[in-house]
Amino acid sequence: MIEQIPAVIAGAGPVGLSIALDLSRRGIRSVVLERKQRLDPHSRATLLVPRSLQYFERLGVLDKLLAAGQRNDAIRILRATDHRPLFTFDFGMLADRTSTPFALALSQDKTERILLDAARTTGLVEVAFDTPFERFEQHREKVLVAAGGGIAFETGVLVGADGAHSSVRAQLGWELEGKTYRTRAVLADIRVSPESDIADGWLADPKAASFTIAIRFSKGVWRIIESAVPETATDAALPERARDLANAIFGPDAWRETLWVASYRKHERRSAQFVQGRVVLAGDSAHLNSPAGGQGMNAGLADAELLSNQIAQMLDDPSRAVAFLAHYGNERMGAFDHDIRGLTDKLEAMETMPAWFRNLVFSAAGIARAMGVETYVARRLSMLSQ
Ligand SMILES: Cc1cc2nc3c(=O)[nH]c(=O)nc-3n(C[C@H](O)[C@H](O)[C@H](O)COP(=O)(O)OP(=O)(O)OC[C@H]3O[C@@H](n4cnc5c(N)ncnc54)[C@H](O)[C@@H]3O)c2cc1C
Numbered sequence: 001m002i003e004q005i006p007a008v009i010a011g012a013g014p015v016g017l018s019i020a021l022d023l024s025r026r027g028i029r030s031v032v033l034e035r036k037q038r039l040d041p042h043s044r045a046t047l048l049v050p051r052s053l054q055y056f057e058r059l060g061v062l063d064k065l066l067a068a069g070q071r072n073d074a075i076r077i078l079r080a081t082d083h084r085p086l087f088t089f090d091f092g093m094l095a096d097r098t099s100t101p102f103a104l105a106l107s108q109d110k111t112e113r114i115l116l117d118a119a120r121t122t123g124l125v126e127v128a129f130d131t132p133f134e135r136f137e138q139h140r141e142k143v144l145v146a147a148g149g150g151i152a153f154e155t156g157v158l159v160g161a162d163g164a165h166s167s168v169r170a171q172l173g174w175e176l177e178g179k180t181y182r183t184r185a186v187l188a189d190i191r192v193s194p195e196s197d198i199a200d201g202w203l204a205d206p207k208a209a210s211f212t213i214a215i216r217f218s219k220g221v222w223r224i225i226e227s228a229v230p231e232t233a234t235d236a237a238l239p240e241r242a243r244d245l246a247n248a249i250f251g252p253d254a255w256r257e258t259l260w261v262a263s264y265r266k267h268e269r270r271s272a273q274f275v276q277g278r279v280v281l282a283g284d285s286a287h288l289n290s291p292a293g294g295q296g297m298n299a300g301l302a303d304a305e306l307l308s309n310q311i312a313q314m315l316d317d318p319s320r321a322v323a324f325l326a327h328y329g330n331e332r333m334g335a336f337d338h339d340i341r342g343l344t345d346k347l348e349a350m351e352t353m354p355a356w357f358r359n360l361v362f363s364a365a366g367i368a369r370a371m372g373v374e375t376y377v378a379r380r381l382s383m384l385s386q
Contacts, residue, residue: 001152005031006315008145008155010133010168012039014108015283015300016161017115017127021059022308024122028315032125033147035132035162039116043189043260044108045297046215046223050091050382052301053100062100064114069106070216076201077213077362080249086204086362094382101382105215105223107189108297133160133167136279141318143278156321157311158279161300166285172276176288178269181348183210183228185266185291188242189259191220196254205249206359211351214249221259224249227292227351229263238263266290268344270336275329277322282307287336290344292351298383299340303332339383 007023009016012034020030048056048065056062074090094101119125131151136158137144145153160168164176197220205212210228217223224245238261246255270287274280283300290296307328314324350358 002144002154003031003152004154005029006155007031007157007159007311008033008133008143008153009159009161010166011160011162011283011285012036012112012116012127012129013161013163013283013300014045014112014115014297015304016159017112017119018055018059018301018304019159019161019282019308019311020125020127021061021115021119021122022304023311024119024124025059026308026312027124028312029124030126031153032119032127033131033133033145034127034129035148037130039109039112041109042262043187043223044262045111045291045294046105046107046187046217046225047294047298048104048106048111049294049298050094050098050100050103052298052383053102053104054098055301055305057100059118061114061118064118065104065106065111068110068114069104070218072103072105073101075103077204078201079362080203080205080214083198083200083203085201088201091382098382103294103382105217107217107223111297133162135171136168138277138279141321156278156315156318157325159307159311160279160281160285161283161304162285164284164288166281168279169271169281169285172273172279172281174271174273174281176267176269176271178267178288180269181266181290181344182231183266183348183352184231185264186224186226186229186238186241186245186261187264188224188226188238188245188261189217190222190224190242190246190255191257191259192222192246192250192254193256194220196250197222203249204362205245207355208248209355211358212245212249220256222250228348264291266292266344266348268341270333270341273329274333275325278325280307280325280328282332286332287340289336289340290347292344292347294383295340295343299336302335302383303328306331 007030267288
């Protein structure tokens with residue numbers, strides 16, 4: 001039997017779940033096909049930027065997210081050794097542009113759980129775990145979708161939010177074109193002793209070979225990001241590395257427990273196209289960005305916001321369906337080319353400059369502020385211009 005449904009979404013990551021929730025808020029039913037048996041339990045993305053929070057406010061999940069994470073009205077970077085302020089910027093300067101002039105440190109698994117619960121509560125979203133998307137067949141006015149277990153759908157739009165190794169993109173015949181960087185980021189979630197747990201700001205290690213920062217998630221729990229380690233640093237050494245990073249930032253007796261550690265390969269890649277007729281890519285399936293500067297998951301959430309809007313318009317006016325979806329593709333490819341392409345090069349240069357030079361740059365932060373760098377960083381990080 002073929003089930004008829006307005007939208008089929010492949011992938012229950014943050015992007016697929018946001019689209020399903022957004023469509024449900026507009027009264028539109030969807031099914032989310034997820035290959036895994038449950039949500040990914042790993043921590044991954046650290047920070048929700050003002051634009052994403054504004055979106056989540058509209059989707060009605062902001063309060064739950066705020067209750068689960070650490071709100072940052074300003075970003076204060078302190079030198080780990082003596083807590084001397086190195087650099088500050090205040091999201092308050094964005095108050096005239098957004099109802100959410102702050103960032104939220106929250107692990108991705110918690111964000112996804114809140115989105116899943118909210119989507120299911122609407123009664124308009126079916127999330128089918130252990131049910132991979134298999135293939136599609138596109139017709140002028142519909143898409144036929146085959147999923148695991150012999151399930152089939154007839155739908156108006158198929159969204160490939162199925163991540164970097166997207167099966168939807170593979171069937172479209174598109175690859176993620178661009179480059180992969182020679183360094184990796186190491187990410188470690190650690191628990192520290194109560195004496196080391198400060199709430200005044202983020203801690204940067206002034207001696208680290210590459211930019212290394214600790215961001216507070218919740219009481220006693222911090223995410224350490226070592227921004228650029230050589231590819232040769234093996235995954236087997238990661239638990240030890242997490243402990244060393246914690247000791248360097250918080251002092252020799254601060255580390256209590258490593259909750260999660262991973263290394264992350266950095267890319268700057270995008271699919272040649274995002275849309276073919278009624279089949280659309282969003283999130284990591286469409287573009288792979290360095291997580292630095294919050295451009296990983298947050299860029300996918302910006303896709304979700306525009307795409308949901310275009311799907312709603314398309315269902316209102318089916319005669320212009322393909323045009324509405326094409327607009328999404330053009331806009332989001334443009335955002336990648338204008339706002340994200342080249343950014344990883346700049347961040348990589350900053351992250352890998354010698355420690356003495358990086359410290360010099362920080363000590364010149366007053367000059368940078370006078371030159372408007374602070375405003376530039378706040379606007380860029382907030383993603384409000386995308
Ligand atoms: C170790 C690690 C650390 C990271 N750290 C950061 C960070 O600090 N900051 C940041 O911004 N970003 C970070 N990222 C990137 C961030 O996780 C991604 O940008 C984000 O998850 C993209 O969301 P998505 O929904 O597009 O794709 P995903 O989260 O990848 O979700 C895709 C989903 O599709 C499912 N799927 C795949 N194939 C199929 C199929 N055929 N059928 C059905 N389902 C399928 C997958 O199982 C998955 O659940 C990190 C990623 C990793 C791996």
